[in-house]
Amino acid sequence: MAATVSHRRSRAGSGRLIGRPVGAVPTALLLIGAIYCLFPVVWVLIAATKSPGELFSTATLSFGTGFLDNVAELFAYRDGVFWLWAGNTLLYAGGGALLSTAVSAVSGYALAKYRFRGRDAIFNLLIGGILVPAVVLAIPQYLLFSKIGLADSYWAVLLPQILHPYSIYLARIYAAAAIPDSLLEAGRIDGAGEWRLMSRVAMPLMVPGMVTIFLFQFVAIWNNFLLPFIMLGDDGKFPLTVGLYTLLAAGANQPALYNLILTGAFLSIVPLIALFLTMQRYWRTDLSSGAVK
Amino acid sequence: MKRSGRGPWPYLFLTPAMVLFTLFLAVPIGYTVYLATRRTKVSGLGLGKGARREVFVGFDNFAAALADTELWRGWLRVLGYGALVLVVMLGLALLFALLLDSARVRLARFSRIAIFLPYAVPGVAATLLWGFLYLPSLSPIRDVLDVDFLGATTVTYSMANVAVWGGVGFNMLVLYTTLRAIPRDLYEAARLDGASELQIALRVKIPILAPAIVLTTVFSIIATIQVFTEPTTLRPLTNTISSTWSPLMKVYRDAFVTGDLYSAAATSIVIAAISLVLSFGFLRVVRHHAFREG
Incomplete structure (x- = not known):
């Protein structure tokens, strides 16, 4: 997205900027917004470097000397349970987003490129899922998983997050724009089967859109709290969100534990921010142009 | 688009989605409705086999x-919390999207990335960060501003701030992406007619953005009604948030603390119904308004 936008802007803007000065007020307003949004992240980055003594005594924006000690202490906390939470989160978010992207892409392709009986009904049914609040689902999902003895298992967190109606909607739009009918027709004339067309022709063309869907799903699962909070009892299976919550619940009244909590919070947002900054061009909410440039 | 005649293939391609839909959406919804209409009935002293039976009670749980x-x-x-979040978050998202699109700002790329950044911070971590920033012993804000952020009345505003902070960037991106898709010639025509940037924003851009604004509002209503993560995470830091602060927290307590699944199921259906009514009500009002204008 960033590339497309800056490209368009520079082309369209070069002629127009003459005689239209940069607005000081709009720039200032946006910078205030940027500072507001960066402030807590910068604050926790600095707070995570402070030793327990420095946290309450030194100036807010001065770095401390205890970062490595904090990290070491966090990893020693309850035999390294923080590592486990990080690994679990990666498993839930990575595995879940991968499966979700595959299901969404194949569904979106079928809905965009075939005309068949019941197509609109199936699409409306799947999309209707967007309107169902998670609260109506989480508790019965828990009860149903307990009935088959799978509550408090990895499956209980992984499986319910694979179906994502909005991703199917995005995949359908993307497939319609990115896969030319003529290409499928040519493949059929050459004698390719429908499975082959899907796996060898359609899916490769959908990869850029799939990256976007994967990223949004990855973040959604990484950030989810309610589902794992309800499903899991064994803290060895917790993702970072639930782990951080238990850390906070245990340490809120013990200022000596604040360093641990803040370092944990900092480390749990670093991977996502890194992913976010490196994958800039794929963060787009509109896939109808058919290509991520 | 191809004619039919591809045999079972489109259905096969849709099978995984439909199986997941059935198992994790349709069946749980059905089960919730089933539970919501039932209750345990205790006969006699409640001892022995058959003394506790699950019976159909119709709408009793909903009435309760x-x-x-x-x-x-x-x-x-x-x-109160939701109204505050919706107005401030979507208002700021719209303002930032329009400013970014006006082509008259410096450091636009930096600002856009910075404002979108909180999207990458999980709700639990966001609440935790702000929660510590609200604590008197740690807060740099408290050095400047002498307000008890976690007091009985202020805690709602403090929580709304966390939601606004986490949500403004995503909504800004949705609106901004929509704005970028509009052909630039449209603005040129308005400029030639002597319209100012502000007039273009109000008279041209906002009407074009209307469907996107409606969409983000509906999604935000659904999300806000189910607020759970922020109050639950902030609870350890203050005693001003009860365990039933939001309806969803009450559902959680009924289901997993008190063990009253039937009430929890009924309440969760009420929450879903209210969020659907509000979403569709909002859509109706907007459409009505649009028709009258047009």
């Missing part, structure tokens, strides 16, 4: 949910 004063207080709290 509607008569529950604590739940109503929860609704009022969430209504």
Whole structure:
């Protein structure tokens, strides 16, 4: 997205900027917004470097000397349970987003490129899922998983997050724009089967859109709290969100534990921010142009 | 688009989605409705086999949910909180999107990335960061501003701030992406007619953005009504948030602390119904308004 936008802007803007000065007020307003949004992240980055003594005594924006000690202490906390939470989160978010992207892409392709009986009904049914609040689902999902003895298992967190109606909607739009009918027709004339067309022709063309869907799903699962909070009892299976919550619940009244909590919070947002900054061009909410440039 | 005649293939391609839909959406919804209409009946002393039976009670659980004063207080709290979040978050998102699109700002790329950044911070971590920033012993804000952020009335604003902070960037991106898709010639025509940037924003851009604004509002209403993560995470830091602060927290407590699954199921259906009514009500009002204007 960033590339497309800056490209368009520079082309369209070069002629127009003459005689239209940069607005000081709009720039200032946006910078205030940027500072507001960066402030807590910068604050926790600095707070995570402070030793327990420095946290309450030194100036807010001065770095401390205890970062490595904090990290070491966090990893020693309850035999390294923080590592486990990080690994679990990666498993839930990575595995879940991968499966979700595959299901969404194949569904979106079928809905965009075939005309068949019941197509609109199936699409409306799947999309209707967007309107169902998670609260109506989480508790019965828990009860149903307990009935088959799978509550408090990895499956209980992984499986319910694979179906994502909005991703199917995005995949359908993307497939319609990115896969030319003529290409499928040519493949059929050459004698390719429908499975082959899907796996060898359609899916490769959908990869850029799939990256976007994967990223949004990855973040959604990484950030989810309610589902794992309800499903899991064994803290060895917790993702970072639930782990951080238990850390906070245990340490809120013990200022000596604040360093641990803040370092944990900092480390749990670093991977996502890194992913976010490196994958800039794929963060787009509109896939109808058919290509991520 | 191809004619039919590809045999079972489109259905096969849709099978995984439909199986997941059935198992994790349709069946749980059906089960919730089933539970919501039932209750355990105890006969005699409640001892021995068969003394506790699950019976059909119709709308009794819903009646109880509607008569529950604590739940109503929860609704009022969430209504105030939600109105605040919706107006401020979407207002700021719209403002930032329009400013970014006006082509008259410096450091636009930096600002856009910075404002979108909180999207990458999980709700639990966001609440935790702000929660510590609200604590008197740690807060740099408290050095400047002498306000008790976690007091009985201020805590709602403090929580709304966390939601606004986490949500403004995503909504800004949705609106901004829509704006970028509009052909630039449209603005040139308005400029030639002597329209100012502000007039273009109000008269040209906002009407074009209307569907996107409606969409983000509906999604935000659904999300806000189910608020759970922020109050639950902030609870350890203050005693001003009860365990039933929001309706969803009440559902959680009923289901997993008190063990009253039937009430929990009924209340969760009420929450879903209210969020659907509000979403569709909002859509209706908007459409009505649009028709009158047009």
